[in-house]
Amino acid sequence: MSITGGKGYLRVFITGIEGFVGRHLSAELAEAGHEVSGLYYDDSGIGELAEKIPDLRRGDILDRAELSKILNSVSPDVIVHLGAVSFVPAATKTPLMAWNVNLMGTLNILEWIRTENPDTRLLFVSTSEIYGKPKEGDLPYTERTPIRPENMYAATKAAADIAAERYRNLYDLHIATLRPSNHIGPGQSENFVVSSFAKQVAGAVLGLGDGVIRVGNLSASRDFLDVRDVVRAYRFVLEGGVTGIFNVGSGRAVKISDILDKLVEIAGTDIRVETDPERLRPVDVPIVMVSHKKLLAESGWHPEIPLEKTLEDIFRWWKEKLKK
Amino acid sequence: MSITGGKGYLRVFITGIEGFVGRHLSAELAEAGHEVSGLYYDDSGIGELAEKIPDLRRGDILDRAELSKILNSVSPDVIVHLGAVSFVPAATKTPLMAWNVNLMGTLNILEWIRTENPDTRLLFVSTSEIYGKPKEGDLPYTERTPIRPENMYAATKAAADIAAERYRNLYDLHIATLRPSNHIGPGQSENFVVSSFAKQVAGAVLGLGDGVIRVGNLSASRDFLDVRDVVRAYRFVLEGGVTGIFNVGSGRAVKISDILDKLVEIAGTDIRVETDPERLRPVDVPIVMVSHKKLLAESGWHPEIPLEKTLEDIFRWWKEKLKK
Numbered sequence: 001m002s003i004t005g006g007k008g009y010l011r012v013f014i015t016g017i018e019g020f021v022g023r024h025l026s027a028e029l030a031e032a033g034h035e036v037s038g039l040y041y042d043d044s045g046i047g048e049l050a051e052k053i054p055d056l057r058r059g060d061i062l063d064r065a066e067l068s069k070i071l072n073s074v075s076p077d078v079i080v081h082l083g084a085v086s087f088v089p090a091a092t093k094t095p096l097m098a099w100n101v102n103l104m105g106t107l108n109i110l111e112w113i114r115t116e117n118p119d120t121r122l123l124f125v126s127t128s129e130i131y132g133k134p135k136e137g138d139l140p141y142t143e144r145t146p147i148r149p150e151n152m153y154a155a156t157k158a159a160a161d162i163a164a165e166r167y168r169n170l171y172d173l174h175i176a177t178l179r180p181s182n183h184i185g186p187g188q189s190e191n192f193v194v195s196s197f198a199k200q201v202a203g204a205v206l207g208l209g210d211g212v213i214r215v216g217n218l219s220a221s222r223d224f225l226d227v228r229d230v231v232r233a234y235r236f237v238l239e240g241g242v243t244g245i246f247n248v249g250s251g252r253a254v255k256i257s258d259i260l261d262k263l264v265e266i267a268g269t270d271i272r273v274e275t276d277p278e279r280l281r282p283v284d285v286p287i288v289m290v291s292h293k294k295l296l297a298e299s300g301w302h303p304e305i306p307l308e309k310t311l312e313d314i315f316r317w318w319k320e321k322l323k324k
Numbered sequence: 325m326s327i328t329g330g331k332g333y334l335r336v337f338i339t340g341i342e343g344f345v346g347r348h349l350s351a352e353l354a355e356a357g358h359e360v361s362g363l364y365y366d367d368s369g370i371g372e373l374a375e376k377i378p379d380l381r382r383g384d385i386l387d388r389a390e391l392s393k394i395l396n397s398v399s400p401d402v403i404v405h406l407g408a409v410s411f412v413p414a415a416t417k418t419p420l421m422a423w424n425v426n427l428m429g430t431l432n433i434l435e436w437i438r439t440e441n442p443d444t445r446l447l448f449v450s451t452s453e454i455y456g457k458p459k460e461g462d463l464p465y466t467e468r469t470p471i472r473p474e475n476m477y478a479a480t481k482a483a484a485d486i487a488a489e490r491y492r493n494l495y496d497l498h499i500a501t502l503r504p505s506n507h508i509g510p511g512q513s514e515n516f517v518v519s520s521f522a523k524q525v526a527g528a529v530l531g532l533g534d535g536v537i538r539v540g541n542l543s544a545s546r547d548f549l550d551v552r553d554v555v556r557a558y559r560f561v562l563e564g565g566v567t568g569i570f571n572v573g574s575g576r577a578v579k580i581s582d583i584l585d586k587l588v589e590i591a592g593t594d595i596r597v598e599t600d601p602e603r604l605r606p607v608d609v610p611i612v613m614v615s616h617k618k619l620l621a622e623s624g625w626h627p628e629i630p631l632e633k634t635l636e637d638i639f640r641w642w643k644e645k646l647k648k
Contacts, residue, residue: 092494096435103427103483111420146470155490159427159483164481170416 004075004242010238013076014038015061015109016083017053018046020188021125025080025231026053026122032235037074039067039083061105064112068160071112071120076123078238080110084157087191091153102156103163109174121174123237126161128223128247128290129154130181138224140289143179143245165245176237180248181290184310185227186317194224194259195314201263202318204271212272213264216279218257221287223249226305233292236299248302249290252258262308266315325458327565334562337400338362339433340407341377342370344512345449347553349404350377353439353534356559357485361398363391363407385429387586388436389586395436395444407435408481410451411515415477427479427487434491434499445498447561450485451477452503452547452571452614463545463577465567467503474608483492489569500561504572505554505614508634509551510641518548518583525587527644536596537588541605542581545611547573550629557616560623574627586632590639 004010006253012029014023017038026036030052037055040046057070061083071079084102085091091098104125113120131141132148147162149155151207161177168175197213205210225248233248264271296302328334336353340346341362350360354376361379364370381394385407395403408426411414429564430448437444455465456472471486473479485501492499512519517540524537541636549572557572588595620626 011543059632095438097493099428099431101489104423107420107423114419146472148470149486149490152490152494158486162473162479162482163423166421166473166476170476 010034011077012036012080013074018042018049020084021227023049023187024227025234025267028231029072037092044228061108063102064108065223067108068112076120078123078232079109081106082125088151088153091156095152097111098152098156103159106160107163110164113173114167114171118173123234124164124175124177126133126177126179127157128181128249130161133285133289140291141247142252142291143247143294174243176243177245178231178248181223181225181288183201183213183225183227186313193256197260197263198314199318201267201271202315202322205267205269206322208322214274214276217283220283221253221255223288223290224254225250225303229303230303233301234297236301240299242298246295247290247292248295249292251289251291253287253289256308262311263315266312333500334358335401336360337398338404338406342366342373343406345551346406347373347511348551349558352555352559385422385432388432391432392436402447403433404447404558405430406449412475412477413481419476420475421628422480427483430484431487434488437497438491438495442497447558448488448499448501449641450501450503451529452505452573454482454485457609458611464575464615465571466615467571467618498567498568501569502572505547505549505612507549507551507554510637517580521584521587522638523642525591525595526639526646529591529593530646532646536598538598538600541607543582543608545577545579545614547614548578549574549627550634553627553629557619557625560625564623566622570619571614571616572619575613575615577611577613586635587639590636597617
């Protein structure tokens, strides 16, 4: 039997569909002809998404009975589990909430599959942050790099990642665990550094505020991926039917200061940059690079969108938004 | 200020005090002059323990409000968190229960400390099973060996171990995480292999049953510690006030078949050994050796009880019990 059960498309249920990745992923999958529905928790801005994805269910992933009812009524071929507390400072501030949502929420889905519908496939979205601070010879991270989470968000995701892999291994379930690097792109919350820079640069170009860009520590290097490349990776995994653990990264590291320089260049005007002590969170992990060799070998995916194009699109997205 | 707040002894609260380790630990600590109280969940056999430890509270570690009330009324210097689903097949059969008790139970204690009593110290008992299957050059396991849990019990403990270490690191709490190897000793449930052998050998000596010992796979090697050595390690950690992660092991591996041979030798009679297919669980981890170098350096602890003495004591314990 084919991966789609003979119908030629997949019935995909996405948790956290209202989030940055959820919105991009649902568009990517719908455009490819799949039947997309999803679970959301946060109402704000759901109207626009509902125009494209009519079957949206509001619910709490921690309410097992409700979740089970929804999943049984949708009866998906695949669940993509994105729903999570993904902002690191939020996880540090309310750790019990982060553990509940990120770990117990994942277990609720794993248990629904194990006990009610063991043929349903799962794409669990973990994070490359679980690798923590690289040791000598660790870079780029592969799927065999030891797990050493540095922050509370990464700790909750590491636990869920471990849980998903044990469910796959011990109960023979169809689970793919993806460990993406930092993703950026149009529509991301300004809680995240590149979006924050782009918003400020766009604001300065539009003459809003005092024209000064306020930044924290710029010395760290990260493996940035365009969110549209990331969701294409998820589509490749879903359509390919592969299981196991896969990193999703570009394999190269870019300095945060270089991102800012490129954004200022895109803006094309003189912009003053100031260090804001409020934004100076300590850099716990100086550099991250994430290999996608395994995913390339098993699904054919590799990132395609150049960083310059991504930054231009983010800048333009903020310019449009700030004009309104 | 001294580690005991000037009173010369510690007020220690033990979760899972009714278990195998809890009973040995409470005896060890009470004999050393500490004030011991504890939480139990399982009523059976609690009477005998209550004679030695008068302050026992019945409660569910998953009931946060109740737990908080109990902890506030005891106001311990140190919590030793032993309460867990520790039988591997139980965790595989009811994974959600194991995740709840082993991880969320630990988080409930960590949260009580973080939010209500950040000066309370915690000794969290993890397990060396989180290291999983050794890779080339891994043995003996040190505290820096990567975490790769193979079974569901180890997965839940790995998550709790990661959580405890992040709480220590991010909120500056006084937490020691101990990763003991397999412990054996008088009073252990026959769910565990050495106790099961000793019971059968003692039964054969007493002429109970058909005189045949039924065994599973004997090829695996484990790092066995006498439970009385283990609880002495916990006492050293409590009295020394050390924090961080510590392995508790003997540093050497003993074949399960050698344990059986020694028990048969102790019995001093001819005993027939048969392989029981029911007991033939697959051996997922062929050999375990756990270094205690770090604990020795920081607390002075090393194991003292020879394996032969441990096995004799277990054999005698079963002989007494079966005679009744």
